[in-house]
Amino acid sequence: MRPTGQLHLGNYFGALKNWIQLQYQYECYFFVADIHALTTGYDDTTDLESNVWSMVIDWLAAGLNPAASTMFIQSRVPEHSELHLLLSMVTPLGWLERVPTYKDQQEQLKHKDLATYGFLGYPLLQSADILLYKAARVPVGEDQVAHVEITREVARRFNHVFGHERDFEAKVEKAIKSLGSRNGTRYKELRRLYQEQGDEAAIEQARTLLDGNVRLTVADRERLIGYLEGTGRSILVEPEVLLTATPKVPGLDGRKMSKSYGNTIGLxxxxxxxxxxxxxxxxxxxxxxxxxxxxxxxxxxxxxxxxxxxxxxxxxxxxxxxxxxxxxxxxxxxxxxxxxxxxxxxxxxxxxxxENRDLVRGIIAEGCEKAREVARQTLEDVHQAMGMNY
Ligand code: SF4
Structure with missing residues (x-):
């Protein structure tokens, strides 16, 4: 959630109330998206700090429980920025330009300078936010489904580029060694198929190939298939959407409750x-x-x-x-x-x-540390897959 100042009932019924239930059903990570706030408001950060803390207090006051979920601040987990940068290497520009909110927001927020790289790249930063935690589900309303979809595409592309080959060679080499040299030709054939296609279709073809190999014993064959199937390693997990009902929360003038309309009731x-x-x-x-x-x-x-x-x-x-x-x-x-x-x-x-700001800071410090542990692990996997583990 972006820190936009004191939360109102629209924020509460639109997201926060749902989070409070989810924290007892799933392992949840909730963060203050302070870098996202910069993508549309880099030129005035006067209130950023007070907005960050006031939002954390709103969360706690509404019932987010630090014992049941992990709460942190995005910029305090620098792995978000690094993963964003690394993902940007494999993300085609057209994917970002086609995100529906890109043009919409530029239309709606004409008074702001949105002709920046940061604004174009914000859906990718969201992807990094999600992928860093290998999140299985992302609770969003209908309007955010496209953002989760681009995250899935980015993860798929990353896995396709970096997730297969290195692992494949190492694993199949071991498999071949254990089978003996008589299967060298088969191995080369399998590797060629896998390198050309690098996906499940290749495993299917490998299966057919193995089916025709009368020289393999049943046990050898199963062993080799086992290795092949374990090869298409997914470094990044494609998340699912957890669609959440977003009830209508009208403001005082009957329009949607929104800070920009000045029609809110504060939490x-x-x-x-x-x-x-x-x-x-x-x-x-x-x-x-x-x-x-x-x-x-x-x-x-x-x-x-x-x-x-x-x-x-x-x-x-x-x-x-x-x-x-x-x-x-x-x-x-x-x-x-x-x-x-x-x-x-x-x-x-x-x-x-x-009245107890130290407690709030302590909750966030602990949350940041917990989040970093997971984030570091993912980045280690990413470095390893990209050949940057030095
Ligand atoms: Fe209530 Fe008046 Fe609205 Fe009817 S019109 S629902 S009485 S506030």
Whole structure:
């Protein structure tokens, strides 16, 4: 998650709430994407540091648990930058230029300088972020699926370029030695096929070839196939998408809740301020007077009820709004109760962390160290595969 300042309810329901559940189901890595923040905002880093820490505190306040997941800051694990650089050697420029968000964002953020290498390369930095941890799954919404797809392509390409041959020769040489010299010709034939195609099709062909080799004993044949199958080593793991439902979280004006629209409710905002904000929130425009019936489906307050209220309250809103037996202020009041209770609890937990910055720094330092251990191991594999292990 990029450190963009205090998190709001859109961030919470869009990602963070889901993370809090995932941390108990998977081995999770969550990081503050501070280098990513630079790709669209390199020219003003005044608030970067305070944004980083305020986001970490938001996470902790919302319920991310350092005992259940690993939390760290991207730039404090320099392996992200190195893997990004190494991957950039095998990534065709066209792949990056074709990422849908590349052109979209340039259109949308016209006031920013996005004609930089850093901005073009940010999907590849994301790929490095994922591949560094050999992640099996990446929790994303629909709009991020293309980024995971490019990560899969990059991993596949890297594995294709660096993952096969060295290993193949070493392993098959051992296999041949163990089989004896009589199979030298077969070995050469297999190696040629493998080098030409370097994939599962080659193993299939090798199988057929071996099937026709009457001189091999069954045990020899199985042994050789075993070696061949173990050869197509994947250095980098192609991740799967873990699609997460992203509920509609409208802001105060009814548009999507977003910092750039100035329509947000903060995760740890003062409850009095939140209560005031709710009173001004947009409702179904058909309810001009208290006696005018409305339609919750046309009202952003209803979208928030769906996130906060129980079935009974939701039924009360539906019936009351359509029959005009409740007013919008009553309706908002009922929404305010669970919302303010949750915000209040997060605010309280957040305050404890705000007052104990050493604890927060300690959590992140430990997370960075844990992440680095995994990251170092992957880079060692990458160096080895690239012939750079010196
Ligand atoms: Fe919206 Fe509730 Fe008013 Fe209906 S009663 S328009 S759902 S705020």
């Amino acid at each position: 740890r905002e003062d409850p009095d301020v939140v209560a005031k904000k709710l009173k001004t929130m947009q409702t179904d425009p058909a309810r001009v007077r208290r006696t005018d019936p409305g339609n919750p489906d046309k009202c952003p307050v209803w979208d928030l009820h769906k996130l906060y209220s129980d079935a009974q309250t939701q039924a009360w809103v539906q019936a009351g709004c359509r029959s005009a037996s409740i007013g919008c202020l009553d309706c908002k009041q009922r929404l305010a109760e669970p919302m303010l209770a949750e915000i209040g609890a997060m605010r309280e937990r957040g305050r404890e962390f705000e």
